Amino acid sequence: MSSRLLEFRVRNKEGHYIWVGANIRVLIDPLTGEKLGSVVVSRDIQAQRDAREELIRSEARFRSLTNLSSDWFWETDEQGRFTYVSDGLYRLFGIRPEEVIGRTRTERAADRTEPGLLEYLAKVERREPFRDLPYSVFVPEKGTIGCAALSGEPIYDGNRFIGYRGVGRDITDSMQAQKRLQDLANHDALTGLPNRAHLSERLRTLLDNCGSDDRVAVLFIDLDRFKEVNDTLGHARGDELLSEVAQRLRQSIAASDIVARLGGDEFVVVSQCINGAQSAMQLVEKLRYALDAPIELAAHEVFVRSSIGISMFPQDGRSEEDLLQHADIAMYRAKEEGRNGYRFYTEEMGIQVRERMTIDNSLHRALERNEFELYYQPKFDLSSLRVVGMEALIRWNHPQLGRVSPLDFIPMAEERGFISEIGKWVLEEACRFTARLMAAQGQELKVSVNLSARQVQEGLLIRHVVEALERSALTPGSLELELTETAMIANLAASADVFTELKSLGVSLAVDDFGTGYSGLAYLGQLPFDVLKLDRSFINQKEKNGLGNRKIIRAFIRMAQSLNLSVVAEGVETSEILSFLREVGCNEAQGYLFSRPLPADEFETFIATHEARLLVL
Template sequence: MPECTEPISSPCGGRFKRAEIWKLALLAGFVIQLFLILFVTAIGLQQLRMTTENLKTVVDVHMRKQNLTKTMVLTARERTLIMFMLTKIDDPFERDQLLLRFREKGSEFVAARLQLLELPLSARERHLIDLHKERIAFAQPIQEEVIELISADFTQDGVDLALRQAIPAQNSVMVLLSRLDEEVHRVAIAASERAYEAHRVARFWMYFLSGIALLVGLVVAAAVLFYSARFSRERERLVTKDTLTGLPNRMLLRDRLEQALARARRRGTLVGVMFIDLDRFKRVNDTLGHASGDELICEVGQRLRAIARDEDTVARLGGDEFVVVANDARGVGQILHIVEKVRAALAAPYRVGERELFCCSSIGISVFPNDGADCSSLLKNADTAMYHAKGSGRDRFQLYDAGMNAMAEERLQLETDLHYALERGEFVLHYQPQIDLTSGRVCAVEALVRWNHPQKGVLAPASFLEMLEETGQILDVGRALLLAACQQTAQWHAAGFKDLDVAVNLSGKEFWHGSLISSISEALKLSGLPAQFLQIELTESIFMKDIDNAVARIQALKALGVAVAVDDFGTGYSSLAHLKRFPVNVLKIDRYFINELPTASVNEALVASILALSDGLHLDAVAEGVENIEQLARLRQLGCRIVQGYLVSKPVAAEQLTALLRRDWHEVLGGAVA
């Protein structure tokens, strides 16, 4: 099974970090691919523009240059031919026609030459045109002279001049025109080659960058597919596995349990469902922190997996709750054997950081088909059995039986009713008097909460106080009852019982809550009760959670003027050294020591020691649980001044207590208080 190899304080941190890296890598891949596509597009458009311009230059400029040079060559040739024909024709009319054509061709030549000069020319082309211009400047006067001679009927002289000078000069012009034509053709071929080369380069880069973009796209696509598959596996694992321990979670547990039940139906075997809850795990979390709690949970998961068979299922439901499913059991004894192995494995010491811890478990067991035919019923019944095991003292297991559901439903209903009890005014206080054996009067009363349930009647704290603690309602209920006790005592003071104290019990959650001092101050202020008549009762276990802070809080209470009593003294964790540090006022001797006081010398010695300790520390001592005259008489002999118990009175409502306050207890109890 997967082990908890990742940091305990952040079990999923490594996976989340890798997921973020993958996301960033994929995003970078997509961005690179997008930029490549944009780059390829830009390069392609740029090269296309250059190619278009080159082609335009080749087609437009160079082709025009070639056409113009061709025109110049052709017109020059025709002028040479016309000049030659003029030497052979005698008819004046034809001669005039030829002269007209000669001059038209001259105009065409000049027009072509001027247009050529307007086009972009290479240095070589411009040089040839300049030479051509010089040759024309030399040949043109000769040609004009020939024309004039022929026009004046000096035909023979004109012919001689044409053959001797004009035609050779025109031939030299033709040579330069031919060279110019060749150069223009060469430049056009070079421009065409450059355009083709630019097109080839552009095509290469487009193919190359497109290939890179395609490759990056394939890499990104492959990464997406890989990561998607991995993410799907991870998501499936997260959906079906506990992230801290790697064990199956509730969803996968139900699936495997359904398979186990189907297999058990075919084979006629049993399936055991063990619901496991770690005892006092919350104390580890609260004391050492959640990191240590996570480490402990991981160790528990590993131990359960180590002792389970291959065919069994170990799952974590959350918090400190685990489930073990024992498949294909031949009898209940085989399931119980696995339960004992689980208890033994979990009871062994744990090493968490630098500390050694002990953590036992409560286990509830349901068995298919006896305790349920489906997954939900078996899990529910195993959970119910676990709560019974925990309620029976912890560190034990409990097989399910049908009566547990009725009890669980009753508790659930009681929890629901409890939620509305405060706002409905169903919580009331009963008061139990404490008798001063010296004066024979009631010197104090202890305020004890009762729940006046609409259907069940008056309920003692044992049936609901733990639920108030679990739900956190104890804070609101405690504040309301503290105020009620102070107001009632103030009323008794107004009725003439001015020296009456009231003792109010506080739970650990109330004592350690930040609003403790302000709540007591507010109750005293609203009720008008002087602080010295309020006594706060605390058990020894509350002090021991954090001795230094407990001392500070008690001192804060004393600063208000409130007295502090240690309830059930002698049965808790206090040592004389701790007691010396606590600035308390009263020690209440637990009823356990009073119970067999007349007959047990050990109890008598312990009570005598506590009374001597109280006297030495200048503390008052109150004996609880006094139920008969013999106990009262012996306490009187030992020097106990204040007693409380059923011998005097059970806790009663405020209106009943008024009569007890008026009594002379010397007369009621006779010689025991004399």
């Protein structure tokens, strides 16, 4: 008995053609072998046919899609060995299926420690699906490394895990673009060095991995007078200089060290120093040596000098912010101390900077909080030794810091634009006090008020002076305005009109701190000044042969007087100097020998009793 299966189409009772499967069995007589007839069993197989055709269509669709797709399709067995990869892998990475089949992903990976690959292995281990895990692929044709992103899910036969199936995408271009963007975001465009953000990140990572015995030096390097190069040779040459400096720094450090540019002419070097400060010092010397050779710029030889501040991990800070800030503070100290040097950070530097910050933060409120006070130092006529006036000197009674010297806040007030307001207050207070004192004592006095160069430039000075005189009813002849020699020279042309106008009001003008600037006496004759104040450093200078300085003082006094200038000596501390000044005809003097600057009430007492003091002198 043999059977055959036939499939054919018949018309059903609704008149539609359907597929029918017929199983035909031929009946044979077992004794004679004669064919007796056939048994035909037919059934409607339309649904089966439809399903089969759909499967064929869907497979064809799948093949065509995987071939057309820019991605590739893969399958692995339960051991993670590839059992199938589509053509896409060859098209994208030049890897033939036969090079991969039977191998695991790890065997083919360009970097077996990559996070994407490690995550893939972990997911597979836990039979979890995964999406877009990046990992590097060696591209044999180009000899380069490409980057793929993998997605996949486990496959099961019933309950039995039989492997993974998934797709891979070529993300080389987007990864490269991302890396370029990251590089741009992390590096300084001019020098290619890491920028501030990247430095912070790398320093933080370095510190996180430091043990208690590790030592790290952070060097803050600032070029001295870089602005001059920019101003005289132009920005393009300035850029060349910065690139050359970056190059020299890079060449001077170890591969594990970091050199970064924070912007402008500021660089930072981070180095692991086995011998702590000693190693840091050796590194500083090496860097300075590297920077010492002249740099050729537009046929000019430029010599680079730098100021370097150093902070050490762990003693000067454990965080990247602290170490950078402290190295910066130390760098400023190196600059203040004459540039082209280096300084290690100390605790005392930090205290000073915090004080400066406190001053900076509270200065704008000091006036409205009434925290300023004027002290007065008497000035003496040297022929009669009688008080002829006083210098008003500002003090700031700070709620936290106590009495702050003008030397510590006047420069900041100038920088922050508060000096005009403070100066106005000083003028009003000094005029008011002097007018009252003169009335009370029945005595002529001249009060000297210090002006800052900014006050002269800002244009409100004349109005402030006029108002102060009017409000106090002080005669203009009782007010003297002092401007330092350096400030005056810096603004000579611009200020000449202001001086002339002030003079026309009837106030007198004094050149303060004479002898500290680099000017001669020549310009004084052209300006409407009345008084020359010889600086105290000049008066107190130790003489080499006991005569030198005195000769100069004598010459100054003679020249000043020939220009009709009255001479006041500041900082007179000894009776010996006093005798000398009297002998050479100096007009007036002030100094600790007579009195320190005094608060208003004490000064008043001083004036009331000065005749008695005269006897003591």
